[in-house]
Amino acid sequence: MNMETIAENQKVRTAKKLEKMFGHIDYKHPPELCPVRDVMSVASDQWSTLIILWLGYFPVLRFNKLKKFVYGISNKVLSQRLKVLEADGYISRKAYAEVPIRVEYRLTDFGQTYVEKLLELTEWMQSNSPKVLANREKFGLL
Amino acid sequence: MNMETIAENQKVRTAKKLEKMFGHIDYKHPPELCPVRDVMSVASDQWSTLIILWLGYFPVLRFNKLKKFVYGISNKVLSQRLKVLEADGYISRKAYAEVPIRVEYRLTDFGQTYVEKLLELTEWMQSNSPKVLANREKFGLL
DNA sequence: CCGCATCCTCTCGGATACTG
DNA sequence: CAGTATCCGAGAGGATGCGG
Numbered sequence: 001m002n003m004e005t006i007a008e009n010q011k012v013r014t015a016k017k018l019e020k021m022f023g024h025i026d027y028k029h030p031p032e033l034c035p036v037r038d039v040m041s042v043a044s045d046q047w048s049t050l051i052i053l054w055l056g057y058f059p060v061l062r063f064n065k066l067k068k069f070v071y072g073i074s075n076k077v078l079s080q081r082l083k084v085l086e087a088d089g090y091i092s093r094k095a096y097a098e099v100p101i102r103v104e105y106r107l108t109d110f111g112q113t114y115v116e117k118l119l120e121l122t123e124w125m126q127s128n129s130p131k132v133l134a135n136r137e138k139f140g141l142l
Numbered sequence: 143m144n145m146e147t148i149a150e151n152q153k154v155r156t157a158k159k160l161e162k163m164f165g166h167i168d169y170k171h172p173p174e175l176c177p178v179r180d181v182m183s184v185a186s187d188q189w190s191t192l193i194i195l196w197l198g199y200f201p202v203l204r205f206n207k208l209k210k211f212v213y214g215i216s217n218k219v220l221s222q223r224l225k226v227l228e229a230d231g232y233i234s235r236k237a238y239a240e241v242p243i244r245v246e247y248r249l250t251d252f253g254q255t256y257v258e259k260l261l262e263l264t265e266w267m268q269s270n271s272p273k274v275l276a277n278r279e280k281f282g283l284l
Numbered sequence: 285c286c287g288c289a290t291c292c293t294c295t296c297g298g299a300t301a302c303t304g
Numbered sequence: 305c306a307g308t309a310t311c312c313g314a315g316a317g318g319a320t321g322c323g324g
Contacts, residue, residue, distance in 0.1 A: 011254060015198060015199055017261060018195060018196075019199060021195075028210075036268050039267050039270070040191070042274075043267065046179070049186070053163075053164070054164070056157060062285080062286090064286080071169050075288085076287085076288085076289095077317060088274045088281075098285090099285085102286085103286060117263055119156055119160065121260070121262075125185065126163060128181070132181045132231060136229050136231075139228070139229040217298090217299090217300095217306090217307070218308085220307090221308080244305070245305080
């Protein structure tokens, strides 16, 4: 069995899985709310992924620390994302009634399983980014 | 070795990988352009992922077919995304000089490797969406 | 220290109509 | 059929200041 056949088989397997996921949907009368789209829109959000990755790196982080690592994010967006991520069960929030107040964020067990999946994708991005950037340049499109 | 230790080891491995990726960045003087952020912003875009997944399902799709499957997307956004995905090397575009014109989109080999990664994440989303939705409901937040 | 409230900008994206 | 052009509205998100 040569390389082409292996790749071809992989292609078929992928298509089969996708058929299982999407094959049933009637695109003439699409579902109002698609759970996958819904969940993805939170979990795969640009800022959310960065937050989750950093919490996978450091077991516990406070608001301002997080803001430094996820550089470029604003107060507003950070707290929004944190709230949603907490609601969806990826992270936990623990506030200590001190003055000044101290708040700790960490991944839940569920969030931990997610960060592992997410990391795989990020590693792919990392190792393939040169190729993508090269493609982009060659293509021109400015 | 019990379950907790296994999970704990996994956690440590994940953190180590993330340290390798992010450990070097000086968050006081963050890089202007982060390649990973850049590449992710294209590839992990909500619409782009759907386009890529459908092209992983059907080897070749034309513009309007794609628009039906990726329901809810507008003309403008679809053609924008297609152009960028082509520039980044995920998909190929082939136009036939017929009347009316016919255009075929398909994954490149590179795009094929990406859709496989992406599929893993999507499967995770799919199987965990009930849990997330339940979390969300319990949490309130309306 | 955490993060909400306010304001204000500005980009993204939807709808529609039109052309090669 | 496969887009492009144009217009327009909504809402995301940045900056800042305040309050608990």
